Amino acid sequence: MTDFTADQAVLTSRVRDAFGPIVELEDESGNASYYQVVQEFDVAGASYAVLMLENASKDEEPEIFKIVMTGDELELVTIDDDEEWENVSELYDELTFPE
Incomplete structure (x- = not known):
């Protein structure tokens, strides 16, 4: 996987359109957490x-998920590939804090 640049990214609103500005996610134990859709x-x-966790402190980093469509269902999945996560994280930084 190659590094991404901000000009390659297209801003979307699939998650916001499907769930609104706050998303409820459950962990493996069934515990619910509420996240604000940042980007x-x-x-x-x-x-x-x-x-970003809804009650996160200002020092906390947001979490990045991959959006996967299974049929008509939108699913947020954890990015398991370290290189992919690093590239997407750097891209988010570039989109958020342009030089």
Whole structure:
């Protein structure tokens, strides 16, 4: 996977359109957490959502999820590939804090 640049990203609103500005996610134990949708974008044929815990402190980093469509269902999945996560994280930084 190659590095992404901000000009390759297309801002989207799939998660916001489907769930609104706050998303409820459950962990493996069934515990619910609420996240604010910070940003969504497509790059290189994949879609990503940047979410921040609703009650996060200002020092906390947002979490990045991959948006996967299964039929008509939109699903947020954890990015398991370290290189993919690093590239998407750097892209989010570039989109958020342009030089």
